[in-house]
Amino acid sequence: MIAVDWGTSRVRAWRLAEDGRVRERRALDAGVMAVSRDEFAPILESMVGAWCAEGDGPLFLCGMVGGRQGWLEVPYVSCPASLDDIAAGIREITWARGRAFIVPGLRCQDREGVPDLLRGEESQALGAMALLPPGGATLCLPGTHSKHVLLEGDCVERFETYMTGECFALLMEHSILGRLANGRDIDEAAFEAGVGRASRGGVLPHQLFGARTRALVGELAPESVAGYLSGLLIGHEVSQLPAEPAVYVAAEPALRDAYLKALDLSGRKARPLDADVAAMGLQRLARSLGTRAAA
Amino acid sequence: MIAVDWGTSRVRAWRLAEDGRVRERRALDAGVMAVSRDEFAPILESMVGAWCAEGDGPLFLCGMVGGRQGWLEVPYVSCPASLDDIAAGIREITWARGRAFIVPGLRCQDREGVPDLLRGEESQALGAMALLPPGGATLCLPGTHSKHVLLEGDCVERFETYMTGECFALLMEHSILGRLANGRDIDEAAFEAGVGRASRGGVLPHQLFGARTRALVGELAPESVAGYLSGLLIGHEVSQLPAEPAVYVAAEPALRDAYLKALDLSGRKARPLDADVAAMGLQRLARSLGTRAAA
Structure with missing residues (x-):
């Protein structure tokens, strides 16, 4: 087939x-x-x-x-x-x-x-x-509109959508934050800083502005803005996943690995699944x- | 002068x-x-x-x-x-x-x-x-980048920025949500529904997607998408303001009144200030x- x-x-x-x-x-x-x-x-x-x-x-x-x-x-x-x-x-x-x-x-x-x-x-x-x-499990399926899917027995019990990928694209392409960014490569240290900030609580529309202010005062290089924003957005999303048992993540390798890292940094168990x-x-x-x- | x-x-x-x-x-x-x-x-x-x-x-x-x-x-x-x-x-x-x-x-x-x-x-x-x-007060200054300003004595003690206005514009102009919307007029009932949803907790990148799903299943008219999104975004912002004493709001009349309504709906005291x-x-x-x- x-x-x-x-x-x-x-x-x-x-x-x-x-x-x-x-x-x-x-x-x-x-x-x-x-x-x-x-x-x-x-x-x-x-x-x-x-x-x-x-x-x-x-x-x-x-x-x-x-x-x-x-x-x-x-x-x-x-x-x-x-x-x-x-x-x-x-x-x-x-x-x-x-x-x-x-x-x-x-x-x-x-x-x-x-x-x-x-x-x-x-x-x-x-x-x-x-x-x-067999039993239950939580899946994290990252993407333009990420899904958190709860499996129970042989059923899809329920799920929740997060506009993480679309928000990242909107911010990079059209916002005042994107104008400060130089490129879309994900700087690893900046990504980790973004996840860390998200996992300590606080509200996203305020924390996003921090990418601008940190860049304006010279704390964040233009090359690191994309990584910091990605970390903030993915960090907020994974903060909604349970700490245990392990969350299963399926996506193309680069995106999957970013989520695995964010889950790990925010104290959650995670395992990769086949793409x-x-x-x-x-x-x-x-x-x-x-x-x-x-x- | x-x-x-x-x-x-x-x-x-x-x-x-x-x-x-x-x-x-x-x-x-x-x-x-x-x-x-x-x-x-x-x-x-x-x-x-x-x-x-x-x-x-x-x-x-x-x-x-x-x-x-x-x-x-x-x-x-x-x-x-x-x-x-x-x-x-x-x-x-x-x-x-x-x-x-x-x-x-x-x-x-x-x-x-x-x-x-x-x-x-x-x-x-x-x-x-x-x-x-004299004494202290919290100001809410809505706009593209809203500010919550804490006054103490005769000093500006500190403040916090929220990208509320810019996020609304990004979503309406460039997102999959904006494509479902018919016009930018703020439908009052939809605005109140958005504020209500925000004030009961939950995370914004998930709740935003609800504007799409409610529209797709026919719960939200295309004319009401703008109001619902505005309510969600403003609702999340005002949830960060103290319930008491009263928050003072200064902005152009239409925006000021939207914030006063959102503060009231989420159980906060608010007073208007001169624009x-x-x-x-x-x-x-x-x-x-x-x-x-x-x-």
């Missing part, structure tokens, strides 16, 4: 063997935000058309590709949601290469009844579930769908 | 009588961010040249006009700072209409030693001081400078 995680800013595709092993992988900066409805099929053709031609398939897709701006809108499934609940929400679409199955996102409510939504991370959660000992965990989740969904997908 | 508060996004000028009464006022959207060094004099000429021609003067200026991107950089004065300390930091510049005096900003450090800076609000604080009973309080502070500084300014 072929697994595709089509997010807001990036699309990733995996060609999987029968046993779930990743045979090939591809990625493209062609997220849903930059793609119009009639471009999904041509982009898929360029990424996985050759795999299909060699007999691989069907296609399982997750992420914003199933959202309102996506290829086919697939309604959200409510939490708590098991593998079978999510599989039951899958919708089918046909294209030049045959059948494609689009996985639904999840919806939950926080303590005050405010809704939260995700698309794509349900497949990461299902993949992670297969790797972890291909979404592909594993999609494979589990394909199996759960069973004969319908195989037909 | 003529008082000028030249901020990041706006310049305001007051023509004052001997007794401090405001005879005339003018304002222009020509903040320091949009003005190059050789434009300060021509803009001043257009705003206050006629007053000077009729014999008024000298000019006292505060705000970012004294910053690194301003007309003349004036070093910060350290807190705690009295009226006389601030007056001693004033620098003089000459222009076609004679002498102009530029007031220094203030610098302080928070509990962790991170510096904080302001320019312009020192004059608002000195003006407020003259209106309030021209910066002019009063500049007049107090002029008097303190005494013969030097009159010469």
Whole structure:
């Protein structure tokens, strides 16, 4: 089968063997935000058309590709949601290469009844579930809109979104803080200083201004502004995660390692998970769908 | 004399009588961010040249006009700072209409030693001081970079900056939340809902995402997104102010009233202050400078 995680800013595709092993992988900066409805099929053709031609398939897709701006809108499934609940929400679409199955996102409510939504991370959660000992676990899935996902038994119990990645981009590209910065490389010492400040408490809209004042008085080099801001934002996010048991983190290596470091600095246990965990989740969904997908 | 508060996004000028009464006022959207060094004099000429021609003067200026991107950089004065300390930091510049005096900003450090800076609000604080009973008070000065200023006796003891106004502008103009919004008018019920959510605790980067999810599921009309975001941001800021005694708020009427409402909704006592309080502070500084300014 072929697994595709089509997010807001990036699309990733995996060609999987029968046993779930990743045979090939591809990625493209062609997220849903930059793609119009009639471009999904041509982009898929360029990424996985050759795999299909060699007999691989069907296609399982997750992420914003199933959202309102996506290829086919697939309604959200409510939490708590098991593998079978999510599989039951899958919708089918046909294209030049045959059948494609689009996985639904999840919806939950926080303590005050405010809704939260995700698309794509349900497949990461299902993949992670297969790797972890049974019981419960907390996943941290960093990104433009980071998710903290609570697993209980074989269900996604609930989750919470943090606009960490988007806030960093906004501040660097458009704010008075970004104007003081020289480059986007993450200076490690500045990142640690930012995490430290966040983990000692205080409010973000005040602490962010500290990047400006420290730069103006010469305490923070222009090359270190990006690292300090990243540390402040990620530090605030991870402060909401439990200290124990270990939090599992899945993301591309650079981002994953930044989160592991921030969790460690703020006194939390953390373990890395495979970045291909979404592909594993999609494979589990394909199996759960069973004969319908195989037909 | 003529008082000028030249901020990041706006310049305001007051023509004052001997007794401090405001005879005339003018304002222009020509903040320091949009003005190059050789434009300060021509803009001043257009705003206050006629007053000077009729014999008024000298000019006292505060705000970012004294910053690194301003007309003349004036070093910060350290807190705690009295009226006389601030007056001693004033620098003089000459222009076609004679002498102009530029007031220094203030610098302080928070509990962790991170510096904080302001320019312009020192004059608002000195003006407020003259209106309030002696002793101590907390001022809330909303804006692009809101300030909470603690007065003790006749000193500005310390202060804290919140990027509330800038964060609102960033989110509305450049974020995924702004794309869901229809207009910038502040819907009152949505503003109150945002303040309420902020005042019950929780973290901002998660709560901001709620504006998106509530809009996506149809709980929040596109016309109400701006009000909800404003309520969340202002609600988080005012949650850092003491519940008692009353906080004094000085700003243009619409912004001042939004803060008064947010303070009230979150169980805090608040009182409005005159929006021209910066002019009063500049007049107090002029008097303190005494013969030097009159010469």
